[in-house]
Amino acid sequence: MLINNEFNEQKIQSPLRYIWLIFKSKNIAVVAMWAIITLLMVTLFTPYIMPYSPTLQHPDMLLLPPYWAEGANPAHLLGTDDLGRDTLSRLLKGIQLTLAGALSITLVISMLGLLIGATAALTQGVKASIMHHLLDALLTIPTILTALILIVLFGMSYENSLLAISLSLLPQFIRGIYISIENELNKQHIIALRLDGARNLRLLRFGIFPNILEPLVTLLTRIFTMAILEITTLGFLGFGANANEIELGALISKSLELVYLSPYLVLFPGVAIFLIIIVFNVFAEGVRHAIIEGEE
Amino acid sequence: MFNYLLRRIYLLSITAFILTLLAFTIEHWTVHTQIDDNTFSHYFSYLNSIIKGDFGVSIIDNQPIFNTGLVAFSSTLELCFFAFIIAIIIGMPLGIFAGLDRNNGVDYTIMTIALIGLALPVFWVAIIFTILPHALGITLPIDGNISPIYEIPVVTGLLLIDSLLVTERYQLDAFLNHLTHLILPSTVLALFLTSEIIRLTRHAITMVMKSNYIKAAHTKGLTRWQIVYRHVLKNALPPIIHQIRLQLSTIISFAMAIEIVFSYQGAGMWLFASIHQGDYLVLSAALLIISGFILISSIIIDFILVLISPSKRKSLYADQ
Numbered sequence: 001m002l003i004n005n006e007f008n009e010q011k012i013q014s015p016l017r018y019i020w021l022i023f024k025s026k027n028i029a030v031v032a033m034w035a036i037i038t039l040l041m042v043t044l045f046t047p048y049i050m051p052y053s054p055t056l057q058h059p060d061m062l063l064l065p066p067y068w069a070e071g072a073n074p075a076h077l078l079g080t081d082d083l084g085r086d087t088l089s090r091l092l093k094g095i096q097l098t099l100a101g102a103l104s105i106t107l108v109i110s111m112l113g114l115l116i117g118a119t120a121a122l123t124q125g126v127k128a129s130i131m132h133h134l135l136d137a138l139l140t141i142p143t144i145l146t147a148l149i150l151i152v153l154f155g156m157s158y159e160n161s162l163l164a165i166s167l168s169l170l171p172q173f174i175r176g177i178y179i180s181i182e183n184e185l186n187k188q189h190i191i192a193l194r195l196d197g198a199r200n201l202r203l204l205r206f207g208i209f210p211n212i213l214e215p216l217v218t219l220l221t222r223i224f225t226m227a228i229l230e231i232t233t234l235g236f237l238g239f240g241a242n243a244n245e246i247e248l249g250a251l252i253s254k255s256l257e258l259v260y261l262s263p264y265l266v267l268f269p270g271v272a273i274f275l276i277i278i279v280f281n282v283f284a285e286g287v288r289h290a291i292i293e294g295e296e
Numbered sequence: 297m298f299n300y301l302l303r304r305i306y307l308l309s310i311t312a313f314i315l316t317l318l319a320f321t322i323e324h325w326t327v328h329t330q331i332d333d334n335t336f337s338h339y340f341s342y343l344n345s346i347i348k349g350d351f352g353v354s355i356i357d358n359q360p361i362f363n364t365g366l367v368a369f370s371s372t373l374e375l376c377f378f379a380f381i382i383a384i385i386i387g388m389p390l391g392i393f394a395g396l397d398r399n400n401g402v403d404y405t406i407m408t409i410a411l412i413g414l415a416l417p418v419f420w421v422a423i424i425f426t427i428l429p430h431a432l433g434i435t436l437p438i439d440g441n442i443s444p445i446y447e448i449p450v451v452t453g454l455l456l457i458d459s460l461l462v463t464e465r466y467q468l469d470a471f472l473n474h475l476t477h478l479i480l481p482s483t484v485l486a487l488f489l490t491s492e493i494i495r496l497t498r499h500a501i502t503m504v505m506k507s508n509y510i511k512a513a514h515t516k517g518l519t520r521w522q523i524v525y526r527h528v529l530k531n532a533l534p535p536i537i538h539q540i541r542l543q544l545s546t547i548i549s550f551a552m553a554i555e556i557v558f559s560y561q562g563a564g565m566w567l568f569a570s571i572h573q574g575d576y577l578v579l580s581a582a583l584l585i586i587s588g589f590i591l592i593s594s595i596i597i598d599f600i601l602v603l604i605s606p607s608k609r610k611s612l613y614a615d616q
Contacts, residue, residue: 133307133310133311133314134314136307136310136311136314137311137314137315137318137587139542139545140311140315140545140587140590140591140594141315141318141545141583141586141587142545142546142548142549142552142586142587142590143545143546143549144549144550144552144553144564145549145552145567145582145583145586148567148571148579149322149579149583152326152571152576152579153322153325153326225414225415226546228417229417229418232417232419232420233417233418233419233553236419236553237553237556237568249417249419252419252420252423256423259423259427260427260430263427266420266423266424269420270416270417270420270421270423270424273417273420274412274415274416274417274420277414277415277417278411278412278415281411281414281415282411
């Protein structure tokens, strides 16, 4: 054997490990990652973290301000609402419902969308043509209108609002996946893989997916952001959650008439939504840059 | 050119057909006006009536739904129009600056602003904006389209034009009153739109700056701003317009959410009120009106794109 592997050992890293190495060097993205992990922990263990039950009323402590303001009670860190319910507990419950909903929507959409998008991109003829025209039609309907229609058809509840939102965001994701796969299909390494006799599945696994990671991350972030915004919008309009399922939008709409008495009640849920979206976007941007640098 | 147009209209008709099917399904599911044994004949009679513009009568106020819907939707369009103007005036220059100097301080600042604009939930910003006049001590109306003291007959449906038509009665007061009502909602919508336009412009500009003809222009000895004026702006415009065309439905859905907070009498408020009162006929009418508008305007935008960038003319399927 001519090549001596024993001394000048060169370890070729897998692409994923390489991307992780680049990602680690970006400070803001790593901070965002830890924030996401914290948020996920909060979502998973909300019942154990909450200081009080979100529906427990304290009749002697109404409309308390948060702890840094005048006249606060340290027993309620972020104050209470007009029925004496603890704001922090309600906020944590809201974050749990909103974030869990958005994450499950993103998961469902990514699976269904990848399946349908890849099928549409890799087949020709009648099937693909029907797909296109249906997508064209569905893409012209504003997502909030689709969600409203579906909620009216299914009936109002938190689960149905999640279903409606995932169905209304699905066409966007399919179209995005379809375009990125279509762009990839014309490249030479795909043609080489085809000449090797690769079937569609093998083509997807080894030829296309490793190369569409970057648009995939962008699309997923987009879908996640839109999902959060739509869950909260539907909750705000009163179509999503009922009295026990207070996600962040419903929390805002319920404290809307108290906005001049205690603006914190409206402020906190909005800031929570804002922070969730910012954190996930910064994280995704870090991942995207790492993927681009890794490819170069 | 003619072929392109023909092909586009053919695609439009298929999409419109699918949309009528969807609207019919919704109508059939929720209201089921006709007691007919045959679904096909029901569909054809439905199609026949919507071609005549007859969507049925609202159970709330006994007005024809189509007219109410059109008037409401045109108010939404006014809102979108103003937000769009604000967004282009602010967003385009910022996007160009960010795209020209990538990865330095200016770029990071502008992109942070854009990210914040995208991450703020619109309805929440709208609520904050309704408190704003009270907090800052300015007098600005925060609800409705126009003060109820003005009686304005519906002529064109667009309140901006209608309020100009009654000038002999109110002078310009009605028009100006309507404009002040538009300020806050359109600013909220513009916040989202600006960040979107900044992102799109930055992306388009960086794509153009990478191409070879920019290098050629550099070697010719053109200064930086000469290159931007002569080559970059012209070539960056088509992709931006194309992306905005795809975003039309998102913009309208955000506008609808904002309207409900400001109780601005647009399509969102109309839908919201009707659904709460159980008038489900509105759903299929709104579907057809709004997506019909988006379809027609996307055809017009495609047509403009073809006019300003000849390379698009060859594309067979208009979306690629």
